[in-house]
Amino acid sequence: MLPSLNSPRDDLRPSRLSLKLFVVILLTNVLISGLVFLFVSRSLDQGFISYLERSQATRAETLAGALGEQWQERGSWQWLRDDPSAWQSLVRSQLWSSERRPPSGIDRELTDAGGFVLLDELSNPVIGEPLLDAPAQDPALPPAPEPHFVPIRSDGITVGQLGYLPPERLMARMDRIFLDRQQRSLTIIIGSLFLASLLLAGGLSWWLGRRARTMTLATRRLTLGDYSVRLSERGRDELSRLSHDFNLLAETLDANRRARQRWVADIAHELRTPLAVLRGEIEAMQDGVRPLSVESLGSLQQEVDQLGHLVEDLRLLAQSDAGALDMHLIPVDLADSLVQRLEDGRARLESLGFRLVLDTESVLVRADSQRLRQLWNNLLSNTIAYTDSPGELRVTLRARRHHAEVIWEDSAPGVPDAELPRLTERLYRVEGSRNRRSGGSGLGLSIASALISAQGGTLVPSASPLGGLRWTLTFPLASAASDARAKEPNR
Numbered sequence: 001m002l003p004s005l006n007s008p009r010d011d012l013r014p015s016r017l018s019l020k021l022f023v024v025i026l027l028t029n030v031l032i033s034g035l036v037f038l039f040v041s042r043s044l045d046q047g048f049i050s051y052l053e054r055s056q057a058t059r060a061e062t063l064a065g066a067l068g069e070q071w072q073e074r075g076s077w078q079w080l081r082d083d084p085s086a087w088q089s090l091v092r093s094q095l096w097s098s099e100r101r102p103p104s105g106i107d108r109e110l111t112d113a114g115g116f117v118l119l120d121e122l123s124n125p126v127i128g129e130p131l132l133d134a135p136a137q138d139p140a141l142p143p144a145p146e147p148h149f150v151p152i153r154s155d156g157i158t159v160g161q162l163g164y165l166p167p168e169r170l171m172a173r174m175d176r177i178f179l180d181r182q183q184r185s186l187t188i189i190i191g192s193l194f195l196a197s198l199l200l201a202g203g204l205s206w207w208l209g210r211r212a213r214t215m216t217l218a219t220r221r222l223t224l225g226d227y228s229v230r231l232s233e234r235g236r237d238e239l240s241r242l243s244h245d246f247n248l249l250a251e252t253l254d255a256n257r258r259a260r261q262r263w264v265a266d267i268a269h270e271l272r273t274p275l276a277v278l279r280g281e282i283e284a285m286q287d288g289v290r291p292l293s294v295e296s297l298g299s300l301q302q303e304v305d306q307l308g309h310l311v312e313d314l315r316l317l318a319q320s321d322a323g324a325l326d327m328h329l330i331p332v333d334l335a336d337s338l339v340q341r342l343e344d345g346r347a348r349l350e351s352l353g354f355r356l357v358l359d360t361e362s363v364l365v366r367a368d369s370q371r372l373r374q375l376w377n378n379l380l381s382n383t384i385a386y387t388d389s390p391g392e393l394r395v396t397l398r399a400r401r402h403h404a405e406v407i408w409e410d411s412a413p414g415v416p417d418a419e420l421p422r423l424t425e426r427l428y429r430v431e432g433s434r435n436r437r438s439g440g441s442g443l444g445l446s447i448a449s450a451l452i453s454a455q456g457g458t459l460v461p462s463a464s465p466l467g468g469l470r471w472t473l474t475f476p477l478a479s480a481a482s483d484a485r486a487k488e489p490n491r
Contacts, residue, residue: 029197
């Protein structure tokens with residue numbers, strides 16, 4: 001039983017290719033998302049520290065200027081020692097109001113007493129811990145950054161120092177406020193990317209897996225001999241082109257099978273006819289109906305010769321198919337070979353009512369002289385057999401740029417255009433005027449095509465202006481054939 005291409009059960013079952021594609025696409029997207037997360041987190045960390053450094057320095061300079069003005073009015077820092085809340089009021093009035101925005105959690109951390117320290121002119125603390133001493137650290141860890149100080153001046157005299165912690169010292173608290181918030185957003189983004197990757201990987205793997213499974217089942221059916229199988233060719237991608245090539249292969253195999261069946265049937269028919277004649281004549285002689293005489297033996301000899309010619313034609317075509325056709329290619333003047341054969345047959349043509357017109361020029365090609373004569377014989381026999389008398393045969397030979405061209409055309413009757421491509425098929429005969437009236441085997445043109453192909457040429461049929469059939473034969477020139485062989489790589 002042949003497998004079905006569109007089984008619903010197979011559509012729902014994932015294939016191995018689908019699973020592999022799903023895993024590969026999913027892992028790739030997860031890896032990319034993880035790298036993006038790490039890169040963005042590191043970029044935020046480093047960028048945030050740079051932002052804090054610039055922001056802290058600007059705020060410290062602004063606050064130092066305001067403190068200098070307050071010292072000039074009050075003459076000392078005692079007002080801050082007596083009223084610590086005045087410090088917070090000063091910070092808010094100088095920093096947050098100037099920026100015209102409400103303070104964020106980060107701003108509060110930067111501007112708390114823990115973020116700044118005020119020293120008087122003798123370096124005694126006014127606000128904050130003295131010298132911003134950092135807690136003891138593990139000796140194995142790198143040393144903590146030193147605090148930065150901005151001088152406070154009044155009338156050109158230094159009246160104190162405003163110190164602030166560098167951002168690295170505040171990052172432990174800043175992480176909880178800013179980086180955690182950003183990483184939370186990144187986590188949401190990465191989670192969304194993961195979900196999108198999951199859906200993308202699942203959909204893409206299912207689609208590709210389904211297409212691959214369909215092609216696999218179609219190929220299996222093709223190997224089992226079902227040449228009627230076809231694939232959908234929707235789209236313009238590589239898979240659609242592959243489906244087109246598969247369908248073309250199936251059509252070719254189907255045509256070859258039909259041709260092989262027809263070929264075997266036609267061979268059996270062609271062999272059966274002379275054998276039946278031989279059997280009938282022999283039985284007539286055995287029964288005494290027909291005397292055993294030289295004339296009777298001559299009739300038997302004709303049937304045997306016809307049978308021998310048919311077998312020899314079949315052997316030649318089999319050799320051509322196997323690439324074992326014996327050829328001795330040498331430089332040959334194509335005009336000499338063509339004219340000699342047609343002049344030899346001129347008397348026969350004229351006796352049958354045919355007019356022969358020759359127009360040739362000397363052209364040197366690489367060919368086999370014996371096979372060329374056999375080629376001319378087949379074409380001449382085809383013209384005599386299928387052209388009405390009185391008729392005309394016109395043969396023209398011209399040298400082109402890279403090849404020699406022979407135009408062989410005869411008079412009516414012609415061949416329908418739809419039948420032209422099939423004329424060189426084996427045992428094929430056109431119904432109607434060009435039928436088997438001559439008793440031929442239907443292999444002459446097939447042999448002619450095989451002979452010219454073995455010599456590197458082509459044989460193309462078309463309609464003749466004379467009303468019959470026109471054959472265009474091309475042969476590679478001797479110089480072109482030599483150049484082509486010279487360019488071939490050494491084996």
